[in-house]
Amino acid sequence: MGDASRIDPSCGSGWRWRGDSHHKALWSSLDDGGDAEGSGPDGPADGAATWGRRSSEGGGRRASGAGGGELGDERRMLTFQLLKLVKRIPETFTSSSNYFNSFTYPLLEETHVDVFSSLDGYSHQNFISVARMKELLHDDETTFFCFEVANPAKDEKSKETYAPCEGDIIVLTSRKPKQVSDLTRNMTSYILGSIVKGGEDDDDLPDNCFIARLSSVLPVETDSSTNEPKEPLFAVILINMKTYDRIWDCLHKGNSHIVDTVWRYKSKEVDEAMSSSSQLSQRFAARSAVDLNLEKYMLNNSQLNAVADCVLVSEKISSPIKLIWGPPRTGHRTLTCAPTNTAVLEVASRIVKLVHESPASSGQYLSDIVLFGNKKRMKIGHGDSDPLKWPDLLASVHTDVCNKSKIRKARLLCVRILRYLKINLKLPDWDRLSLSDDDRKREIRVYLLQRTKCILCTVSSSYVLHNVSMDDRSECLKPLELLVVDEAAQLKECETLIPMQLPGIKQAVFIGDECQLPALVKSKISDNADFGRSVFERLSSLGYNKHLLNIQYRMRPEISKFPVASFYDGKISDGPNVVSKNYKRNILPGKMFGPYSFINVDGGHETTEKHGRSLKNTIEVAAVLWIVRRLFEESVFLGSKLTVGVVSPYNAQVRAIQEKIGKTYDMYDDFSVKVKSVDGFQGAEEDVIIISTVRSNRAGSVGFLTNLQRTNMALTRAKHCLWIVGNGTTLSNSRSVWQKVVNDAKHRGCFFEASEYKHLSNAIVNAVIELDDAENLVKMDSLQITNPRFQRAGSRYRA
Numbered sequence: 001m002g003d004a005s006r007i008d009p010s011c012g013s014g015w016r017w018r019g020d021s022h023h024k025a026l027w028s029s030l031d032d033g034g035d036a037e038g039s040g041p042d043g044p045a046d047g048a049a050t051w052g053r054r055s056s057e058g059g060g061r062r063a064s065g066a067g068g069g070e071l072g073d074e075r076r077m078l079t080f081q082l083l084k085l086v087k088r089i090p091e092t093f094t095s096s097s098n099y100f101n102s103f104t105y106p107l108l109e110e111t112h113v114d115v116f117s118s119l120d121g122y123s124h125q126n127f128i129s130v131a132r133m134k135e136l137l138h139d140d141e142t143t144f145f146c147f148e149v150a151n152p153a154k155d156e157k158s159k160e161t162y163a164p165c166e167g168d169i170i171v172l173t174s175r176k177p178k179q180v181s182d183l184t185r186n187m188t189s190y191i192l193g194s195i196v197k198g199g200e201d202d203d204d205l206p207d208n209c210f211i212a213r214l215s216s217v218l219p220v221e222t223d224s225s226t227n228e229p230k231e232p233l234f235a236v237i238l239i240n241m242k243t244y245d246r247i248w249d250c251l252h253k254g255n256s257h258i259v260d261t262v263w264r265y266k267s268k269e270v271d272e273a274m275s276s277s278s279q280l281s282q283r284f285a286a287r288s289a290v291d292l293n294l295e296k297y298m299l300n301n302s303q304l305n306a307v308a309d310c311v312l313v314s315e316k317i318s319s320p321i322k323l324i325w326g327p328p329r330t331g332h333r334t335l336t337c338a339p340t341n342t343a344v345l346e347v348a349s350r351i352v353k354l355v356h357e358s359p360a361s362s363g364q365y366l367s368d369i370v371l372f373g374n375k376k377r378m379k380i381g382h383g384d385s386d387p388l389k390w391p392d393l394l395a396s397v398h399t400d401v402c403n404k405s406k407i408r409k410a411r412l413l414c415v416r417i418l419r420y421l422k423i424n425l426k427l428p429d430w431d432r433l434s435l436s437d438d439d440r441k442r443e444i445r446v447y448l449l450q451r452t453k454c455i456l457c458t459v460s461s462s463y464v465l466h467n468v469s470m471d472d473r474s475e476c477l478k479p480l481e482l483l484v485v486d487e488a489a490q491l492k493e494c495e496t497l498i499p500m501q502l503p504g505i506k507q508a509v510f511i512g513d514e515c516q517l518p519a520l521v522k523s524k525i526s527d528n529a530d531f532g533r534s535v536f537e538r539l540s541s542l543g544y545n546k547h548l549l550n551i552q553y554r555m556r557p558e559i560s561k562f563p564v565a566s567f568y569d570g571k572i573s574d575g576p577n578v579v580s581k582n583y584k585r586n587i588l589p590g591k592m593f594g595p596y597s598f599i600n601v602d603g604g605h606e607t608t609e610k611h612g613r614s615l616k617n618t619i620e621v622a623a624v625l626w627i628v629r630r631l632f633e634e635s636v637f638l639g640s641k642l643t644v645g646v647v648s649p650y651n652a653q654v655r656a657i658q659e660k661i662g663k664t665y666d667m668y669d670d671f672s673v674k675v676k677s678v679d680g681f682q683g684a685e686e687d688v689i690i691i692s693t694v695r696s697n698r699a700g701s702v703g704f705l706t707n708l709q710r711t712n713m714a715l716t717r718a719k720h721c722l723w724i725v726g727n728g729t730t731l732s733n734s735r736s737v738w739q740k741v742v743n744d745a746k747h748r749g750c751f752f753e754a755s756e757y758k759h760l761s762n763a764i765v766n767a768v769i770e771l772d773d774a775e776n777l778v779k780m781d782s783l784q785i786t787n788p789r790f791q792r793a794g795s796r797y798r799a
Helices: 004-011 021-031 049-056 069-083 096-101 104-120 182-183 242-251 257-264 267-291 300-312 339-358 388-393 404-422 439-450 461-467 493-500 522-530 535-541 557-567 620-637 651-661 708-715 728-732 737-747 756-770 774-780
Strands: 128-136 143-147 168-173 189-198 208-215 234-240 321-325 370-371 454-458 482-485 508-511 546-548 597-599 606-608 615-617 642-648 671-677 686-692 718-726 752-753
Touching: 021 597, 021 756, 069 104, 096 257, 096 482, 096 546, 104 234, 104 242, 242 461, 257 321, 257 493, 300 546, 321 535, 339 370, 339 454, 461 493, 482 493, 493 535, 493 737, 508 535, 557 597, 557 718, 557 737, 597 737, 615 620, 615 651, 620 642, 620 651, 620 671, 620 686, 620 718, 620 756, 642 651, 642 737, 686 708, 708 737, 718 728, 718 737, 728 737, 737 752
Parallel strands: 321 508, 321 546, 370 454, 482 508, 597 718, 597 752, 642 671, 642 686, 686 718
Antiparallel strands: 128 143, 128 234, 143 208, 168 189, 168 234, 189 208, 606 615
């Protein structure tokens, strides 16, 4: 770790707190119970972490053992205060201030609930041990400390892997996180902190150092000679505030051209413009297919019309805002922003493919495209770089068929271009600038962002561009003008303001599907106020014209049949690729494992995690594990590539399956399995999808499974096979969309009993015996299995 002096150069006099104004204003608004009206970037001082500070009052400067009810009291008090202030966000607005202010209190309420819900999951949060710490600033209102943390644990099952990042809200405590009640009993000391500087994207500090603003004094004392804590001290991550901060700042930036168009929406005016624009785009589509060389992309008519309308937008011929309704895998191609790293990478990979396939005469080059974001979160590695290097390309040249005279002319042309560039191309003289390596990296990043033609990033990351000058005539810089947002229906409208507020943006194209999963809103108060509604959904509900991409190219017809009929009114057709014989894959033998099936596992029961509220179902876990193992065996036996996704609406079930699978299949390149929540699969697709519904009760209670968008999301991720594992009786009694799913499966002959499949039945029973799950054994009445300990007559699960 080195001596304590390592901290001083980075965190001592060389660093000055400049004050992250929008972060300060957001936190102070929470601290004041939501008194945010008119508080902009120059709002009140940062309250750091209101709950931590309040719970320290009256108990010295250490928030110790404040009592479990005190955190709850703070939560109820804030909820009550904000409940009076949160109003339903209207569909139309009277002014720009009315537009921006309508999001303020729902944002504050959502932030407050998100912080407290992270405490509910405290036992599952990652943490890291603090090795050294040094006080930088302390007065009546402010306490800043610099921390050096230990190296993350190498054990994959350990939670001691937290990597601090700017914007994180953390708990500093003397105990490792096991349950949230640890913070309020046994005299455990803790405080809350907000990381204002640090993380892998920070060039000023080492990766294992960060600066935090604290809600009170530290809960442990420090050795003055070594800066080491005298007692164990741990930093536990709660949430990252960065996106909330950025939204808050954009709500107070003032109006912009494109935002002005959005809030001023008048249906009659737009309807007339839309009618004219639609006719224009249809006429333009036929011409653009030739002019833009679109024939090679094999676009269907709905795609061609959408592309034509987007070209009209970019050429400022039609309305500056366009909506493209793109159900799952309908083939829309886009550039610029998306809600998640996964979605951005999907867009980037398609753009790279298109550029590679384009002829040199097209003027499309990879050098004109920049993808930026968090490298670790994007999971970009060396494998994502182009494997073809100059030696490979030179070796592939057939010299026996070359025309030497043409080569000679080409070489002379290249030399002429290089000489011209040497004289006329002006680049910054990096060597003459007295900059550190980190400063040079920053300058290069800015240089590229200022000059690239196409930028790809998440919506939240686009905030970085607010600090990049894009309009400088002396440097021949031009501002960004066209914004394209993919998966736009998954974004809160106020979140979309981050890129919409960029200087220069005059046109916007929103691509999404409001029938799919919307933005996640944790506060019921904010959700009831339509805080999660997207600009795509709002404009669409008001009658704003949208292009429907009406052909899907992902799902086998057996898979697409139910969602198309139930969620899209039969408006979507199957593409020629998914109906062809070549697309059909019989991955496992037996009717149960055809392209679409419901596998009835009705012997289990739903339980909550220890110290948690999320649900899991042990029997469904066993069934899923057996199916995944069979898929792996078949993939290896046939030597075929296979991607598998396991989806569950409950995080406890996701964790249970992930823990059992571990890294079992990681060493096999041709077989991959991903286990995620429904939200985690947004924008993704796999060869086989297995859904574990979890719910198993007599009342037919299914909780948030009733959400139509979440159900649609889960049912439309599979390409070749979709297998639903669940309790048919519970779902049938739910009076929800899942009742229709079960009835549809029975009507189509796709409903199967797990108990009638010998090997699957045995796998379930063995798992229950192994776990000594008495409650499941009782519920699985009339068991008759080969193990003599549990032989019973009238078996439901037969050996």
